[in-house]
Every structure is written in structure tokens, then in C-alpha cells.
Amino acid sequence: MILLELFLSFLQVGLFSFGGGYAALPLIQNQVVTLHPWLSLSEFTDLVTISQMTPGPIAINSATFVGQKIAGIWGAIFATIGCILPSCIIVSLLAYFYLKYRKLSMLQGILETLRPAVIAMIATAGVSILVSAFFGENTVHTLSSMRIDMMIIFAIGMILLQYKKMDPIYVMILCGMMKLIEYLIL
Amino acid sequence: MKNNKLIQLFVSTLYLSAFTFGGGYVIVTLMKKKFVDTLHWIDQDEMLDLVAIAQSSPGAIAVNGAIVVGYKIAGIPGLLVSILGTIIPPFIIISAISVFYEIFQSNIYVKLILDGMQAGVGAVICSVVYDMSKDLIKTKSWMNNAIMMIAFVVTCFFNVNVIYVILICIAIGVVRTFYHKGSDHG
Numbered sequence: 001m002i003l004l005e006l007f008l009s010f011l012q013v014g015l016f017s018f019g020g021g022y023a024a025l026p027l028i029q030n031q032v033v034t035l036h037p038w039l040s041l042s043e044f045t046d047l048v049t050i051s052q053m054t055p056g057p058i059a060i061n062s063a064t065f066v067g068q069k070i071a072g073i074w075g076a077i078f079a080t081i082g083c084i085l086p087s088c089i090i091v092s093l094l095a096y097f098y099l100k101y102r103k104l105s106m107l108q109g110i111l112e113t114l115r116p117a118v119i120a121m122i123a124t125a126g127v128s129i130l131v132s133a134f135f136g137e138n139t140v141h142t143l144s145s146m147r148i149d150m151m152i153i154f155a156i157g158m159i160l161l162q163y164k165k166m167d168p169i170y171v172m173i174l175c176g177m178m179k180l181i182e183y184l185i186l
Numbered sequence: 187m188k189n190n191k192l193i194q195l196f197v198s199t200l201y202l203s204a205f206t207f208g209g210g211y212v213i214v215t216l217m218k219k220k221f222v223d224t225l226h227w228i229d230q231d232e233m234l235d236l237v238a239i240a241q242s243s244p245g246a247i248a249v250n251g252a253i254v255v256g257y258k259i260a261g262i263p264g265l266l267v268s269i270l271g272t273i274i275p276p277f278i279i280i281s282a283i284s285v286f287y288e289i290f291q292s293n294i295y296v297k298l299i300l301d302g303m304q305a306g307v308g309a310v311i312c313s314v315v316y317d318m319s320k321d322l323i324k325t326k327s328w329m330n331n332a333i334m335m336i337a338f339v340v341t342c343f344f345n346v347n348v349i350y351v352i353l354i355c356i357a358i359g360v361v362r363t364f365y366h367k368g369s370d371h372g
Binding site: 014015016017024046050054055056057058059060061064065068069073076080083084086087088090091092094095096098099102105106108109110111112113114115116117118119120121122123124125126127128129130132133136150151153154157158160161162168169171172173174175176177178179180182183 | 201202203204205206207210211212214215216219231234235236237238239240241243244245246247248249250253254257258262265269273275276277279280281283284287290294295298299300301302303304305306307308309310311312313314315316318319322329330331333334335336337338341342348351352355356358359360362363366367
């Protein structure tokens with residue numbers, strides 16, 4: 001039963017991928033390329049490219065893409081449900097316990113210590129995105145390979161967010177448009 | 187009233203998910219702007235705790251983030267609504283793209299807009315990190331500031347797995363709680 005197989009494969013992806021994003025890649029590859037003949041390696045690479053260019057988590061994108069290819073819309077639905085089911089159970093249990101017991105001093109102490117670390121992790125994600133925005137595909141990061149236009153777009157984005165309190169979605173779309181207009185004019 | 191909240195939650199998660207390029211932390215920062223700063227449904231400390239739960243559970247951070255936020259705001263119905271809002275956009279987009287992949291991949295305009303959006307995403311993350319770290323520094327806890335700095339350095343420059351950072355913070359939190367209890371009685 002192909003739908004069940006898709007469901008169980010992506011259930012494992014959902015259950016064992018810690019850390020989000022690209023941490024899930026090797027697990028997905030193992031399930032859809034190595035263990036099952038669902039995608040060729042080059043199709044898998046295409047899938048990663050598509051995921052980079054579109055919104056949505058890579059695991060969900062893969063589940064939809066592979067499910068669709070193997071068994072149509074129902075395949076996509078079963079694979080996606082498999083992928084999010086472990087999260088639903090584990091995360092909602094943790095959220096339940098958090099909301100119920102957060103007044104306990106022990107949990108307070110732990111959470112107070114975790115909060116600054118969470119800010120740091122978000123900052124780290126921001127740094128990696130900015131490095132790739134400012135240097136493009138260059139792997140060597142020198143001053144001369146910096147893309148000045150991207151830094152200007154970034155600066156305009158910061159001003160709109162901090163001083164104009166603009167909706168972040170508009171800021172992102174506007175930044176995309178600026179890059180396009182720059183190309184069309186220059 | 188309750189239904190209105192669910193509808194607003196659904197529309198918000200749908201909207202955030204449809205425009206969130208570049209991984210889990212981006213959607214988490216957008217959720218913070220929406221649910222903490224704009225709608226005031228969650229306070230900032232609580233949001234950081236919820237992000238810590240989303241981060242330390244298996245599965246995609248975007249989905250986990252939607253689960254904790256949805257559950258916090260409206261219980262199980264909220265959880266279901268925000269999961270649906272989060273997975274519908276990638277589901278539809280990937281299904282469509284798997285059909286038009288060739289055209290999409292080779293389009294220069296699409297590539298430019300996505301490129302510019304990266305700078306915008308970087309700006310959104312910087313803005314959120316700035317606001318949150320400003321509040322943390324104001325508390326004048328040298329311990330919390332040190333944790334933020336150290337966590338940033340080890341995750342950003344030494345690629346330490348975030349799971350270890352979370353585990354160490356939990357351990358520090360436990361020790362801190364006992365220490366505080368001890369000093370209360372002595």
C-alpha cells in the first residue's frame with residue numbers, strides 16, 4: 001500500500017529531524033532516494049533547489065513533492081500528515097506542560113536561562129542569511145566580493161522596519177522589487 | 187468572539203507561511219512581530235519560551251512554531267487552525283511548481299526577486315533580534331547577557347549544534363534554581 005508507505009516514511013522524517021531546516025535533508029534523502037525508489041538523486045537536488053526558492057519548510061515541501069509524484073494528491077496529503085504528526089503530538093504535549101507548570105520555580109529557572117540562548121540562535125540564523133545575501137554564491141568572503149546593492153537594500157529594509165514600523169512581509173516583498181528594478185534600470 | 191480569533195489566527199498563519207522564504211527562524215521572527223507586537227496575544231518572554239519548545243522538538247520549526255502559538259492562543263482548535271494555515275501555502279505552491287518546474291527555475295526575474303528578498307529577510311531578523319536583546323540587556327542580569335553572548339559565539343562561529351546549547355542551558359537553569367533556593371534560606 002503506497003499511501004501507507006509514504007505516510008510511514010515521512011513519519012520517520014518528522015520524528016527524527018531535530019534542529020530544523022537542512023538538518024532534515026539527509027533523513028529525507030535516505031527515505032526517498034536510498035530506501036525507496038521514489039526520486040533519483042538529480043530529482044532530489046531539484047527538490048532542494050525548489051525548496052530554497054519557495055516558502056515553506058523543506059520537510060513539508062519534500063512530502064508534498066514526493067507524494068504528488070508517487071501517488072497524486074492523496075500521496076501528497078498522506079506524506080504531509082505523516083511529516084507533521086510527530087510534531088503535533090510532541091510539541092502540543094510540551095506546550096501543555098509549559099502552560100500548566102510554568103509557575104514552578106524550577107521551570108522558571110530553566111526558561112530564564114533558555115531565553116537569552118534562543119535570542120542568540122535567532123541571531124545566528126540571521127547572520128548566515130546575511131552572509132549569503134551580501135556575498136552571493138562566493139565561498140570566499142573578501143571585501144571586494146561584497147555586493148553593495150544588497151547592503152543598501154538591507155539598510156533600507158532596516159529603516160522601514162525600525163523607524164516606519166512597516167509590516168515585515170511588505171518589507172521583504174519591497175526588497176525583492178528593489179533588486180528587480182535595479183536590474184531593469186542598470 | 188472565539189470564532190473571530192480562530193479566523194484571524196488562520197489568516198495570519200496562512201499569510202506568514204505564504205511569504206516566508208528561508209527557513210524556520212524567519213517565520214518565528216515574523217510570528218513574534220505579528221502575535222506579540224501587533225496583536226498582543228502573547229507576551230515577549232512567553233514567545234521566547236514557545237520558540238524554545240519549537241526549537242527543541244523534532245520536526246520543522248515553522249510547523250512547531252505554528253503548533254505552540256496556535257495552542258497557546260486557542261487550545262486544540264487553535265493548534266489545528268494554525269497547522270492548516272502553515273501547511274496549505276507550501277502544499278499548493280509545491281504542487282503547482284512540480285508541474286511548471288522548468289519554466290520557474292530558468293526565470294531571471296524570479297531569481298532576482300528572491301535574491302533581493304534575502305536582504306529583506308536579513309533585515310527582519312536583525313530588527314527582531316535588536317528589539318529582544320535590548321529588552322534583555324535592560325534587565326541587567328550579567329548571567330543572562332553572558333549566556334546570550336556565549337550561545338551566539340558558539341552557534342555562529344563554531345557551528346555547535348543547538349541541541350547541546352539547549353541542554354546546557356537547561357542544566358544551568360536547574361543549578362541556578364537550587365542556588366537561589368539555597369540563598370533564600372541562608
